[in-house]
Amino acid sequence: MGEWINTILQGLLLGGLYSLFATGLALSFGIMRMINIAHGDFAILAAFAAIAVVEPLGLDPFVVLLLIVPLMAGFGYVLQRIILNRTLGQDILPPLLVTFGMSIIIQNLLLVAFSADTRSLSVGELGIASVPLGGDVAVGVFPLIVMAVAVAVLGGLQWLFSATPLGRAFRAASDDREVAQLMGIDNRHIYGVAMAIAMGIVAIAGVFLAIRANINPTEGPARLLYAFEAVIIGGLGSLWGTLAGGVILGVAQTIGGKLDPGWGILAGHLAFLAVLVVKPNGLFPRTRER
Amino acid sequence: MSILETRNLTAFYGDFQALYGIDFRLEEGETVAVIGSNGAGKSTFLRTLTGLNAAASDSVVLAGQPIGGLPAHRIVGLGLALVPEGRRLFPSLTVEENLLVGAYSGRKGPWSLERLYKLFPILAERRHNPGTALSGGQQQMVAIGRALMSNPQVLLCDELSLGLAPIVIRDIYAALPGIKAEGCSVVVVEQDVSQAMNVADRLYCFQEGRVSLEGRPDDLTREQISLAYFGV
Ligand SMILES: Nc1ncnc2c1ncn2[C@@H]1O[C@H](COP(=O)(O)OP(=O)(O)OP(=O)(O)O)[C@@H](O)[C@H]1O
Ligand SMILES: [Mg+2]
Numbered sequence: 001m002g003e004w005i006n007t008i009l010q011g012l013l014l015g016g017l018y019s020l021f022a023t024g025l026a027l028s029f030g031i032m033r034m035i036n037i038a039h040g041d042f043a044i045l046a047a048f049a050a051i052a053v054v055e056p057l058g059l060d061p062f063v064v065l066l067l068i069v070p071l072m073a074g075f076g077y078v079l080q081r082i083i084l085n086r087t088l089g090q091d092i093l094p095p096l097l098v099t100f101g102m103s104i105i106i107q108n109l110l111l112v113a114f115s116a117d118t119r120s121l122s123v124g125e126l127g128i129a130s131v132p133l134g135g136d137v138a139v140g141v142f143p144l145i146v147m148a149v150a151v152a153v154l155g156g157l158q159w160l161f162s163a164t165p166l167g168r169a170f171r172a173a174s175d176d177r178e179v180a181q182l183m184g185i186d187n188r189h190i191y192g193v194a195m196a197i198a199m200g201i202v203a204i205a206g207v208f209l210a211i212r213a214n215i216n217p218t219e220g221p222a223r224l225l226y227a228f229e230a231v232i233i234g235g236l237g238s239l240w241g242t243l244a245g246g247v248i249l250g251v252a253q254t255i256g257g258k259l260d261p262g263w264g265i266l267a268g269h270l271a272f273l274a275v276l277v278v279k280p281n282g283l284f285p286r287t288r289e290r
Numbered sequence: 291m292s293i294l295e296t297r298n299l300t301a302f303y304g305d306f307q308a309l310y311g312i313d314f315r316l317e318e319g320e321t322v323a324v325i326g327s328n329g330a331g332k333s334t335f336l337r338t339l340t341g342l343n344a345a346a347s348d349s350v351v352l353a354g355q356p357i358g359g360l361p362a363h364r365i366v367g368l369g370l371a372l373v374p375e376g377r378r379l380f381p382s383l384t385v386e387e388n389l390l391v392g393a394y395s396g397r398k399g400p401w402s403l404e405r406l407y408k409l410f411p412i413l414a415e416r417r418h419n420p421g422t423a424l425s426g427g428q429q430q431m432v433a434i435g436r437a438l439m440s441n442p443q444v445l446l447c448d449e450l451s452l453g454l455a456p457i458v459i460r461d462i463y464a465a466l467p468g469i470k471a472e473g474c475s476v477v478v479v480e481q482d483v484s485q486a487m488n489v490a491d492r493l494y495c496f497q498e499g500r501v502s503l504e505g506r507p508d509d510l511t512r513e514q515i516s517l518a519y520f521g522v
Contacts (some may be wrong), residue, residue: 111391168383168391175380182340182372183361184440 004258010141011254015247016211017149020205021223022242023232024198030237031078031174031194038102039219039227042199043206045106047070048217050207051119061121065207069200073242076199077192083194085188089268110217118214127211146208147150150246153201154239159267161239170194179279183235229272235282244283248275293318293475294339294370294444295351299358301331301338301499308334310499316444321466321476323486326496327519332479333375335496336446339366340372353443360400367395369443373450375479377433378515386417388432392439394472399441400472408433409468425457437478438469445469447478463489483515 012226025039036042049071087094163169173180173190180187196224209215209223230249234241249268254269275283296317301309310330315454315490325334337343341362356401357365365513371392378390389403407414410431416424421432430450437445461481466489471478480486485491485508496501496519503510503518 012316066488142373165390165394168392170378171382171387171389172394175382176378178342179374179378179380180391181342182366182374183391183436184366185359186363186389209319 005137006015006139007254007258008251009137011142011251012247013139013147014250014254015243016143016150016250017205017208017227018111018249019243020146020153020201020246021227022234022246023150023157024202024205025224025227025235026231026234026239027055027157027194027198027201031170032084032095032191033092033174034084035092035099036111037096037199037224038098038106038220039187039198039202040222040224042072042120043105043202043209043216043223044217044220045110045206046199046203047121047206047215048110048114051114053119054121061123061207061211062278065204066209072203073196073200073253077196079199080192081188085191088191103224107218107220107251111166114217116216116218117257118209118216119213121210123208123211127182129286134150149204149208150243153204154243155208157197157239166193172195175265200223224272226268232282233272233275235248235279235285238282238284239285241282291318291354292316292351293320293353294477296339297349299335299345299349300340301334301343301345303334309338310498311497312499312501314483314494314501314506315457316475316477318330318475319470319473320491321470321478321489323490323493324477324479324496324503325481325483325486325493325515325519327353327481329498330426330496331499332496333448334348334499336372336448336477337372342368349401363395366399366440366442369397369436371440371442371445372434373430373437373447375448376452377426377429379429379432379436381420381422382417383421385413385432389413389435389439392509395440397441401438401441403439405436405505409465412433425458426454427462430454430458430462431465434465434469438474442474444477449481450477451480451482458487481518495519 009101021043025036028034028036044285046068050068053059053064053067054061083098087098089169110262127142130138131141132138155250161170169185169190172183173185173187177187230242230245233248248271252271253264253268257264294313296312296314299309299312308516312335320361324332324335334343338345341360345358347358348356352370357368380391383391389406412428412508413431413435416428421429450462466476476484478489490507492506494501495515503514
């Protein structure tokens with residue numbers, strides 16, 4: 001019994017990590033109507049960047065986040081302004097193609113720079129520490145931290161969106177690009193800021209992933225797929241939905257993996273399909289007029 | 291000096307020319323109406339003034355400053371605001387948020403939420419409703435309010451009366467004097483000619499992208515107007 005409770009708790013907390021991956025994807029879709037195929041690769045890029053800094057300098061991975069997150073955010077802003085904004089329009093294909101190309105470029109650059117070996121980040125004792133919850137039930141401290149960060153990120157975004165002029169501008173630009181300009185909103189800048197936020201969050205996700213597990217330069221697309229599933233399960237455009245989506249995915253994967261070590265990933269995909277069958281628009285779809 | 295002036299203004303949609311050399315002026319404190327039939331180019335004219343459509347630099351002059359070709363998000367900060375055709379409120383924003391986003395450009399002036407709620411008291415009651423949950427007339431008030439929140443020198447209104455009942459149209463137009471009292475000059479685009487004649491100090495009639503008639507309502511005859519409006 002306790003074993004199963006542990007499994008489900010692990011899955012729940014894994015949902016925090018998936019949610020961090022999914023949030024940036026949901027943001028760029030929600031605001032720019034853009035699907036970023038390279039989203040997972042950017043996470044892996046951030047993770048390898050962290051590895052490149054942590055190993056020679058002997059820094060703590062959490063400290064390195066303070067460096068990597070702003071760096072990736074700045075990179076995201078510039079990328080959006082210089083390249084991605086030019087791909088946006090009525091046609092959804094150009095951004096897909098361009099980010100698909102980026103995905104391949106990033107993987108190859110990482111392969112050249114870091115070889116195909118798997119790597120990870122160590123946080124020492126913290127990586128294996130756990131909190132006993134009575135009986136033989138316990139949860140890992142690091143997964144708890146990840147979940148707390150995911151909730152904080154979503155809470156922060158909710159506040160940003162509902163209570164600040166920037167958040168209103170995001171929503172206005174997402175509703176009607178043209179009229180947003182009439183309000184004095186520079187869409188190119190707003191999209192840049194949104195991408196900066198998305199990149200900052202996915203950088204956290206990538207670094208956390210590398211702390212949790214071994215990563216290799218080509219696993220971005222797999223990460224993108226989970227992020228996608230979490231977004232769709234949650235309902236396009238719903239921020240907290242991505243957390244629900246991540247949790248469902250995480251629980252399905254850990255339960256599947258417990259039944260048979262080979263079934264974890266498959267169980268996640270099946271859960272995704274099951275939700276789609278029952279609720280094609282996801283659990284918390286945002287209804288729109290247009 | 292005119293507050294707003296166009297000189298030989300043209301506009302294109304791809305190869306299609308929608309405006310041919312429009313010369314237009316709006317004096318400070320004036321209300322000018324632009325009338326014309328479907329497809330005459332009235333909306334295109336307002337869109338070009340606000341930067342949504344491209345224009346040559348010196349073809350649009352606002353308070354002595356050439357603004358043609360500036361991006362739309364810069365022009366609103368210089369004091370030119372548009373109430374777009376069909377209102378186009380932001381559906382995911384509440385009434386109050388729609389109004390607040392109107393102030394995004396940060397331009398200073400007389401307008402605030404309080405001042406607007408005085409002008410349109412019903413909006414204060416509905417402030418937390420989604421903008422799109424309101425009646426057509428109330429939505430039009432939000433669209434006007436949203437434009438006023440940028441404290442414009444010139445307010446451009448595209449078919450305020452579109453799809454509204456006569457009594458509602460009267461209520462909307464009743465707000466104009468209060469708006470002008472805050473130092474705003476106004477351009478109204480209307481298909482409803484008698485409405486336009488009522489509020490305007492001067493009017494322009496557009497036909498197929500050209501100015502076909504210009505003058506004071508009192509100086510123009512029915513025949514002149516209907517010739518300029520319909521062509522034949
Ligand atoms: N986005 C567009 N692409 C191509 N042509 C357009 C576009 N918008 C308008 N036009 C054309 O430009 C001309 C002027 O249109 P415009 O909308 O300015 O007319 P209008 O006077 O506002 O008409 P209405 O009274 O119906 O609003 C029309 O012939 C119209 O078909
Ligand atoms: Mg029109």
